[in-house]
Amino acid sequence: MFVRITADSALRPNSLRDLGLTSESNALVSLSEFSYKKGTEIYGEKEPAEYVYQVKSGAVRSYKLLSDGRRQIGAFHLTGDIFGLANGAEHRFTTEAIVDTTVRLVRRQSLEIVAESDALVAKNLLSMTTNNLQHAEDHMLLLGRKTSLERVAAFLLEMDNRLTASGVIALPMSRRDIADYLGLTLETVSRALSRLHDLGILGFVGNTQRQIILLDRNQLASLDLQP
Amino acid sequence: MFVRITADSALRPNSLRDLGLTSESNALVSLSEFSYKKGTEIYGEKEPAEYVYQVKSGAVRSYKLLSDGRRQIGAFHLTGDIFGLANGAEHRFTTEAIVDTTVRLVRRQSLEIVAESDALVAKNLLSMTTNNLQHAEDHMLLLGRKTSLERVAAFLLEMDNRLTASGVIALPMSRRDIADYLGLTLETVSRALSRLHDLGILGFVGNTQRQIILLDRNQLASLDLQP
DNA sequence: CGGTGAGTTGAATCGCCTCAAAGGGGGTGG
DNA sequence: CCACCCCCTTTGAGGCGATTCAACTCACCG
Numbered sequence: 001m002f003v004r005i006t007a008d009s010a011l012r013p014n015s016l017r018d019l020g021l022t023s024e025s026n027a028l029v030s031l032s033e034f035s036y037k038k039g040t041e042i043y044g045e046k047e048p049a050e051y052v053y054q055v056k057s058g059a060v061r062s063y064k065l066l067s068d069g070r071r072q073i074g075a076f077h078l079t080g081d082i083f084g085l086a087n088g089a090e091h092r093f094t095t096e097a098i099v100d101t102t103v104r105l106v107r108r109q110s111l112e113i114v115a116e117s118d119a120l121v122a123k124n125l126l127s128m129t130t131n132n133l134q135h136a137e138d139h140m141l142l143l144g145r146k147t148s149l150e151r152v153a154a155f156l157l158e159m160d161n162r163l164t165a166s167g168v169i170a171l172p173m174s175r176r177d178i179a180d181y182l183g184l185t186l187e188t189v190s191r192a193l194s195r196l197h198d199l200g201i202l203g204f205v206g207n208t209q210r211q212i213i214l215l216d217r218n219q220l221a222s223l224d225l226q227p
Numbered sequence: 228m229f230v231r232i233t234a235d236s237a238l239r240p241n242s243l244r245d246l247g248l249t250s251e252s253n254a255l256v257s258l259s260e261f262s263y264k265k266g267t268e269i270y271g272e273k274e275p276a277e278y279v280y281q282v283k284s285g286a287v288r289s290y291k292l293l294s295d296g297r298r299q300i301g302a303f304h305l306t307g308d309i310f311g312l313a314n315g316a317e318h319r320f321t322t323e324a325i326v327d328t329t330v331r332l333v334r335r336q337s338l339e340i341v342a343e344s345d346a347l348v349a350k351n352l353l354s355m356t357t358n359n360l361q362h363a364e365d366h367m368l369l370l371g372r373k374t375s376l377e378r379v380a381a382f383l384l385e386m387d388n389r390l391t392a393s394g395v396i397a398l399p400m401s402r403r404d405i406a407d408y409l410g411l412t413l414e415t416v417s418r419a420l421s422r423l424h425d426l427g428i429l430g431f432v433g434n435t436q437r438q439i440i441l442l443d444r445n446q447l448a449s450l451d452l453q454p
Numbered sequence: 455c456g457g458t459g460a461g462t463t464g465a466a467t468c469g470c471c472t473c474a475a476a477g478g479g480g481g482t483g484g
Numbered sequence: 485c486c487a488c489c490c491c492c493t494t495t496g497a498g499g500c501g502a503t504t505c506a507a508c509t510c511a512c513c514g
Binding site for chain 2: 064066067068070071072074086088092093115116117119122123125126129130132133134136137138139140141143144145146180182183225226
């Protein structure tokens with residue numbers, strides 16, 4: 001693994017709380033930080049699930065591959081997100097750093113042990129899993145029934161909500177990543193963005209590789225039928 | 228609601244065990260049975276999630292609708308399956324009986340109370356939610372990246388596994404239901420089944436409305452790329 | 455026996471994909 | 485510091501798979 005240890009792996013109290021897993025019994029759990037260079041794998045599908053991760057900075061994609069290379073990205077993990085959690089004994093996705101990324105991690109086992117005796121931690125585990133499930137359920141609707149324009153609009157709204165909620169976003173992922181998340185090709189994503197630009201629903205700031213996008217959330221929302 | 232009470236709603240011990248939620252503390256939880264006629268709604272999206280259900284007999288579809296009527300079925304619930312569980316305060320799907328269906332149900336609230344003090348129950352709740360999540364993750368890959376033939380092959384394999392695991396199945400749901408589950412149209416599903424028939428991968432028994440299907444699981448599996 | 459709804463099949467259309475080419479941006483090495 | 489190269493992105497043209505529209509069959513039911 002191309003990882004670099006950037007912080008202590010000391011035993012610290014409150015580490016569960018750091019992961020959003022509020023605990024009254026301040027169990028001692030090892031909490032480390034790791035950094036992954038852009039494009040490197042964090043863990044692979046079918047690997048034993050040893051750790052649970054939280055994005056400290058950067059962005060992560062988690063995906064499945066078919067044997068012929070077709071890829072479906074199930075989720076993007078952004079700053080603050082916890083991932084690698086919703087697994088049985090082994091990971092069901094491969095995850096990679098989209099940009100240089102730093103994560104915090106705790107041993108999965110220590111979480112399970114604490115959850116055994118601490119109902120609050122158990123509750124939070126369930127609640128996080130339920131959130132993941134809800135996201136997957138919404139995404140099934142998108143993948144099964146929405147048009148390319150609706151998918152891209154929904155994607156932009158989701159990213160705006162999660163990144164800034166301000167109508168100005170800098171996407172960390174490529175067109176190909178977006179396409180594999182939305183079940184489209186990168187060309188179709190590009191065309192949809194151009195179309196939204198032509199419609200005056202979004203604009204680009206600067207001509208940098210990963211553009212900053214200004215968007216009109218109301219107009220986007222009208223393109224993305226939810227109910 | 229077009230429901231008919233077919234059994235007692237008496238307080239019974241072991242009712243959690245009946246739902247597969249093994250409990251050491253045999254809490255008293257009300258367990259009822261309800262029957263739904265073919266095509267009737269069990270609960271609607273956004274309704275408060277008052278009960279958790281287990282299919283005693285029959286089959287259930289659970290789906291989301293877009294405002295213009297496009298439908299995505301997220302799951303089919305067959306005999307023994309528990310559904311209505313993976314929700315926060317309110318349901319995220321509408322569920323309907325596909326055929327005449329009898330369900331057992333427990334109040335969601337009583338489950339939560341027991342889970343509070345019983346780590347085993349809490350663990351089972353988490354494990355069931357994780358199973359739902361895994362199904363949704365696999366389905367995202369299908370909806371985002373598989374061809375119509377691969378989708379139908381995957382569907383037949385899933386149904387065979389869950390219904391009989393014998394290579395002979397009687398599908399309870401219509402072509403339209405299958406289509407809305409697979410993100411296709413009913414015509415495309417029909418064409419795919421005809422194609423599989425022509426390829427000698429499946430056969431029909433009788434000419435009844437909901438045919439019995441004989442299938443070659445090995446040949447189907449070779450059409451459905453997973454890894 | 456008509457009526458109805460589910461299923462199959464064909465023909466035409468359409469949306470997205472594939473293939474291709476051209477335009478930058480950013481990074482690297484001279 | 486600049487030139488070159490590589491990769492990402494955009495855009496166009498053509499093709500294809502799935503959808504749409506339509507006709508017909510068949511089981512089931514009054």
